[in-house]
Amino acid sequence: MLKLVVLISGGGSNLRALLEAAQSDEYPARVVAIGADREADGFEHAEAFGIPTFSVPFTSFPDRESWGDEVLAQIRQWQPDLVVLSGFMRLFPRQVVDALSPHMINTHPAYLPEFPGAHGVRDALAAGASQTGASVIVVDNGVDSGPILAQERIPVLPGDTEDTLHDRVKVVERRLLIGTIHDIATGAIDLTEKTTA
Incomplete structure (x- = not known):
């Protein structure tokens, strides 16, 4: 466990x-x-x-x-x-x-390496992106720059605000986080391998 x-x-x-x-x-x-x-x-x-x-x-x-x-x-x-x-x-x-590290992970509300930093959703909207995403990464000493463990694309819809887009991103973030932790626990993801590859 x-x-x-x-x-x-x-x-x-x-x-x-x-x-x-x-x-x-x-x-x-x-x-x-x-x-x-x-x-x-x-x-x-x-x-x-x-x-x-x-x-x-x-x-x-x-x-x-x-x-x-x-x-x-x-x-x-x-x-x-x-x-x-x-x-x-x-x-x-x-x-x-x-x-x-590497036994420290983080979620991020963008499809890294796109839109790192504290305002991933806002930055995607400001850039006029047609899609963004959610990612789970290993934390390193950069800003959202560690090895990517899981990620998924999310469309930016016409009329999206920061709040509406962030709400949809969060749904995917949660699923990715729960799945990634499950895979780490069962050995399907080897964090040491991810950081030395």
Whole structure:
């Protein structure tokens, strides 16, 4: 059984879908703790499912490195097999990525390498793209530049706003995330192989 620590910054809709999937005895992963860089609304899901939480506010530390050290210490207490960034909006300092990669994955609301960064959906609309997508990647020290584990195209529809497009992207993101974690847990995806190929 794969042990997961999930990190969030907001409402945690992907987290909720993952927690629901993990309720099944047939799903080969379990969330052991949920962390955030602020008091996140998504902690409500943790409470509903009886999952422990931790918060490491960025503003409580003098710099990114000391904040990162504390996040890493909190994660390591749970001895996870995989760390999942699910709407976690803050970049980690190098020492955190080096300590956890390749066993740290992230979802992104675009078909990478298209539209990396914090505003993938907005950027796709601004570019007049006819399609965008969702991706699941290994976290590296770049911005959404790690090895791609899964991705899927999503059409941009006439009249789409950032909200309507993002809502459709999220549906695919959740499915890809749940499927990717399943494949990591069962050995269908070898993270070490993905990062050394």
